[in-house]
Amino acid sequence: MMNIAALVNSLRCSLLHIESRLLQVAGLTLDTQLAPALAVNGPSLLPQLDREDEMEEQHNSEQSPGFLDGILWMAAPKKRRTIEINRTRRRADSKLLKVKNNIEPCPECGHLKQKHIMCGFCYAKVCKETALIRQQMKAMEGGPLGAPTVETVVLYEGETPSELDKDKRIVERGRKRPAWFSS
Amino acid sequence: MRLTLQMLISHGRMARRMGLGPQSRINILRNILTGLVRHERIETTTGRADEVRFYAEKLIDYAKKGDTDEKAMKMASFWLTEKDLVPKLFKVLAPRFETQSNGYTRMARIPNRLNLDRAKMAVLEYKGNPFPPLYPVKKETELTLLNQLLKGYREERAQALSTEA
Numbered sequence: 001m002m003n004i005a006a007l008v009n010s011l012r013c014s015l016l017h018i019e020s021r022l023l024q025v026a027g028l029t030l031d032t033q034l035a036p037a038l039a040v041n042g043p044s045l046l047p048q049l050d051r052e053d054e055m056e057e058q059h060n061s062e063q064s065p066g067f068l069d070g071i072l073w074m075a076a077p078k079k080r081r082t083i084e085i086n087r088t089r090r091r092a093d094s095k096l097l098k099v100k101n102n103i104e105p106c107p108e109c110g111h112l113k114q115k116h117i118m119c120g121f122c123y124a125k126v127c128k129e130t131a132l133i134r135q136q137m138k139a140m141e142g143g144p145l146g147a148p149t150v151e152t153v154v155l156y157e158g159e160t161p162s163e164l165d166k167d168k169r170i171v172e173r174g175r176k177r178p179a180w181f182s183s
Numbered sequence: 184m185r186l187t188l189q190m191l192i193s194h195g196r197m198a199r200r201m202g203l204g205p206q207s208r209i210n211i212l213r214n215i216l217t218g219l220v221r222h223e224r225i226e227t228t229t230g231r232a233d234e235v236r237f238y239a240e241k242l243i244d245y246a247k248k249g250d251t252d253e254k255a256m257k258m259a260s261f262w263l264t265e266k267d268l269v270p271k272l273f274k275v276l277a278p279r280f281e282t283q284s285n286g287y288t289r290m291a292r293i294p295n296r297l298n299l300d301r302a303k304m305a306v307l308e309y310k311g312n313p314f315p316p317l318y319p320v321k322k323e324t325e326l327t328l329l330n331q332l333l334k335g336y337r338e339e340r341a342q343a344l345s346t347e348a
Binding site: 134151181 | 222268275
């Protein structure tokens with residue numbers, strides 16, 4: 001039913017279009033300025049028909065899914081990027097690796113370290129020893145939440161507590177005192 | 184450190200945000216501070232260590248007022264979640280820093296964490312702890328090459344002067 005109506009409408013429009021074109025050729029057209037102020041609903045011989053016709057045609061085509069319309073204005077590359085352009089983009093100064101000049105050898109062990117960061121080897125060495133000391137402290141404390149209310153001092157093999165270590169908790173370590181841990 | 188004009192001007196300096204909000208930040212710092220008081224040397228991320236440093240030193244300042252002080256006890260019981268550390272704070276840490284007025288903590292950066300995040304890590308400790316020092320103290324020995332050469336030079340100079348005179 002709708003198709004027939006659309007067909008009839010389009011036929012009517014085309015007939016009116018032909019009429020107006022003939023009138024134009026004959027020189028008997030009505031100017032838009034002389035057109036009536038009120039918009040008339042129905043067939044009329046005014047040139048406004050042309051625009052109506054085009055709008056109807058546009059409407060008909062736009063009634064189909066709108067996403068096809070979107071594809072027409074999506075961004076897409078126009079040309080293949082040449083290898084020269086690609087190279088300049090990939091090898092730009094901001095994308096290259098930066099050279100670090102703050103690396104130096106540790107004076108104690110000789111491993112490389114950054115100037116503002118502790119030597120990893122020396123710190124690992126200290127960590128190991130502190131872990132063993134903490135194990136001993138845990139064994140002495142017994143259970144959890146047993147923090148003592150006195151200072152702690154670490155003594156190695158063959159060392160006796162001095163005058164200052166009188167009222168401190170003594171943690172015994174069963175090895176010779178390392179050279180880097182002076183009391 | 185260098186006392187520059189930039190240190191006096193604080194334009195654009197913003198407070199650090201941690202965790203889910205200000206309350207969460209305080210809770211995180213409280214846990215780290217409790218760990219620091221218990222173990223006296225901990226390693227965390229650089230940002231957290233920097234934040235805890237301020238609170239650690241303020242806690243010592245409060246502890247120095249003595250455990251009879253109402254405010255000091257309230258502060259200590261708020262900041263230390265494990266209550267067996269409160270006597271340790273007042274009886275061990277406060278007397279340790281009696282002679283000093285500031286600078287009770289030491290912070291040093293360590294190599295980045297080995298996880299996927301490669302976070303900047305720092306070790307934070309109270310000075311005077313019983314563990315081995317982070318930076319070993321350099322002892323002057325005469326047994327190094329440079330010192331031996333200088334000793335020889337000094338002796339030669341002394342000999343030459345004595346023969347002249």
